[in-house]
Amino acid sequence: MATFSQHPIGKFMASANWKAALSLYLFFAYFSVLLQLILFLSHSTRFIGLRQAIVMSFFWFVPVLLLHKHTKLVTALIGVVLWATSLVSIGYFCIYKQEFSQSVIFVALESNVAESSEYISQYFVWWMVPVFALHTFFAYWLWRNIRQLKTTVLVRWSVSLAILFVLLIYPIFKYTQIDQKSTDDVVEKMLTNIEPAAPWQLVTGYVQYRLQLNNMQRLLENNAKLPPLQNFKDVHANKPATLVLVIGESTNRGHMSLYGYGRKTTPNLDEMRNKLNVFSQVVASRPYTIEALQQVLTFGDQEHPDLYLTKPSLMNMMKQAGYKSYWITNQQTVTKRNTMLTTFSMQTDEQVYLNNTRVQDSRQYDGDVLDPFEKALQDPAPRKFIVVHLLGTHMKYIYRYPPEFNRFKDKAGLASILDKEQVEAINTYDNAVLYNDFVVSDLIHRFEASKQNGFLTYFSDHGEDVYDSPPRNVIGRNEGNPTLPMYTIPMLMWFSPEWRTDRIAQEILDRPYSMAHFIHTWADLAGLSFTEFEPQKSLVNPAFEPLPLLIGQPQKPKELKVICQQKNYEGSISLASKGCN
Numbered sequence: 001m002a003t004f005s006q007h008p009i010g011k012f013m014a015s016a017n018w019k020a021a022l023s024l025y026l027f028f029a030y031f032s033v034l035l036q037l038i039l040f041l042s043h044s045t046r047f048i049g050l051r052q053a054i055v056m057s058f059f060w061f062v063p064v065l066l067l068h069k070h071t072k073l074v075t076a077l078i079g080v081v082l083w084a085t086s087l088v089s090i091g092y093f094c095i096y097k098q099e100f101s102q103s104v105i106f107v108a109l110e111s112n113v114a115e116s117s118e119y120i121s122q123y124f125v126w127w128m129v130p131v132f133a134l135h136t137f138f139a140y141w142l143w144r145n146i147r148q149l150k151t152t153v154l155v156r157w158s159v160s161l162a163i164l165f166v167l168l169i170y171p172i173f174k175y176t177q178i179d180q181k182s183t184d185d186v187v188e189k190m191l192t193n194i195e196p197a198a199p200w201q202l203v204t205g206y207v208q209y210r211l212q213l214n215n216m217q218r219l220l221e222n223n224a225k226l227p228p229l230q231n232f233k234d235v236h237a238n239k240p241a242t243l244v245l246v247i248g249e250s251t252n253r254g255h256m257s258l259y260g261y262g263r264k265t266t267p268n269l270d271e272m273r274n275k276l277n278v279f280s281q282v283v284a285s286r287p288y289t290i291e292a293l294q295q296v297l298t299f300g301d302q303e304h305p306d307l308y309l310t311k312p313s314l315m316n317m318m319k320q321a322g323y324k325s326y327w328i329t330n331q332q333t334v335t336k337r338n339t340m341l342t343t344f345s346m347q348t349d350e351q352v353y354l355n356n357t358r359v360q361d362s363r364q365y366d367g368d369v370l371d372p373f374e375k376a377l378q379d380p381a382p383r384k385f386i387v388v389h390l391l392g393t394h395m396k397y398i399y400r401y402p403p404e405f406n407r408f409k410d411k412a413g414l415a416s417i418l419d420k421e422q423v424e425a426i427n428t429y430d431n432a433v434l435y436n437d438f439v440v441s442d443l444i445h446r447f448e449a450s451k452q453n454g455f456l457t458y459f460s461d462h463g464e465d466v467y468d469s470p471p472r473n474v475i476g477r478n479e480g481n482p483t484l485p486m487y488t489i490p491m492l493m494w495f496s497p498e499w500r501t502d503r504i505a506q507e508i509l510d511r512p513y514s515m516a517h518f519i520h521t522w523a524d525l526a527g528l529s530f531t532e533f534e535p536q537k538s539l540v541n542p543a544f545e546p547l548p549l550l551i552g553q554p555q556k557p558k559e560l561k562v563i564c565q566q567k568n569y570e571g572s573i574s575l576a577s578k579g580c581n
């Protein structure tokens with residue numbers, strides 16, 4: 001009977017110099033795993049990046065095994081490449097405490113020259129020198145300790161093939177044959193897999209940046225060719241005005257004390273309540289950022305989803321009205337998912353991209369938008385349109401607020417049926433809502449203090465179910481299995497006394513409304529009218545007509561559902577074709 005020790009792999013394991021294998025692995029892994037470990041341990045990002053770095057470091061065994069005689073030379077050459085690219089990532093981490101990503105390349109290459117050199121000059125602070133020196137010395141020491149593997153040709157080839165099979169061949173087979181993904185998606189998946197490892201952050205970062213840039217350019221060219229809105233009129237024409245649109249993220253109004261939540265999660269907005277117009281029955285049409293905003297910011301809606309490509313957007317509309325426009329965002333910039341968002345941002349005159357993390361589940365605070373907002377307010381341009389896009393209460397909730405906002409820690413105010421893990425999730429979500437309250441109220445205070453004439457609207461792109469809907473076992477969002485908290489969003493408005501003296505009537509504040517039609521409300525508030533304007537779709541218009549609150553994928557009209565009542569979380573969504581009763 002052939003024992004395992006006679007098998008080629010067994011022979012390798014028995015005969016191979018384990019110290020040699022370990023010395024090689026440590027050398028390759030050092031350049032990626034160390035940084036991923038620091039990112040993970042400092043709670044900057046999730047475990048998956050570390051896992052990918054650990055796995056992908058095995059890849060370098062392949063050239064070493066195949067060019068076995070030249071182990072020292074091959075490892076030195078690979079080492080130089082890994083060392084150089086890791087310097088960029090480490091330098092970036094030292095300054096920003098974040099992982100390098102394609103968004104960094106975008107911001108560095110697309111920003112104007114002054115900003116780029118500012119960016120680069122930040123890399124050269126004095127204490128980087130000892131950090132780099134230590135890093136270089138340690139890498140050299142690891143290389144010095146590398147030993148040659150003593151194996152047969154057969155073993156070297158089998159191990160190389162096995163590594164290639166696990167890291168490349170099987171994943172590609174799985175994505176194409178089992179998961180039936182498109183070529184684009186397979187490329188995207190593979191790039192994402194290798195990205196956490198040096199030197200691939202730089203390579204994939206640049207490839208993805210080029211790909212997204214092309215897509216975006218196409219969308220922008222298409223947008224530039226659209227005819228303007230017809231018979232355009234502006235009742236405030238040539239008068240100074242500042243209009244602000246604050247887009248929140250993943251905030252279910254059911255978790256805001258402003259909307260009656262038991263915990264005091266929105267103390268600042270509560271306090272300024274008599275200055276605000278708080279809408280009580282506004283819903284999102286889709287539970288995902290891009291899909292939701294594609295309707296909020298354009299004429300596209302659940303019945304006409306493609307109008308976002310063929311009619312001007314809200315940003316185009318404001319430009320047509322002669323406003324200088326700004327897009328200040330704390331959301332990720334260049335990812336395949338966010339191409340549409342970045343395209344929207346490029347339809348404004350000035351952009352500030354604050355979030356360069358590789359994955360959305362990374363630590364990033366919305367307070368970063370306050371200074372750029374202040375700067376935009378101070379811009380002497382007489383007519384300004386400012387969009388602020390927050391990260392709000394996006395997963396992972398604990399990454400959304402600084403420690404001083406960690407106020408909800410126990411079970412106080414929560415249902416007794418919730419277990420420890422659920423309580424933990426709700427507590428971190430409520431803390432994120434508390435921090436969001438600080439950011440949104442601060443934006444309003446700053447706007448008010450600037451004494452500029454205009455208004456500010458805040459809404460969340462969609463909600464989030466945080467064990468809210470019965471039987472309280474759902475967290476997150478799922479369009480296929482919709483629950484009310486995924487759609488019930490906050491929407492509020494603040495007007496300068498000059499723009500509007502009276503408050504919006506309660507009867508109007510209580511109208512059921514889908515954000516899919518928001519462009520009509522915005523135009524109405526801004527005093528704009530044109531042929532495409534439909535007053536019955538404006539929440540604040542006397543001609544307003546309540547329309548079905550459609551949710552679901554607009555590409556499957558027969559499966560669309562409708563939100564019937566929003567007062568509690570039970571029995572409130574039904575098939576659109578059946579209607580509400």
Ligand SMILES: [Zn+2]
Pocket residue numbers: 249250287288289290461462
């Ligand atoms: Zn979102």
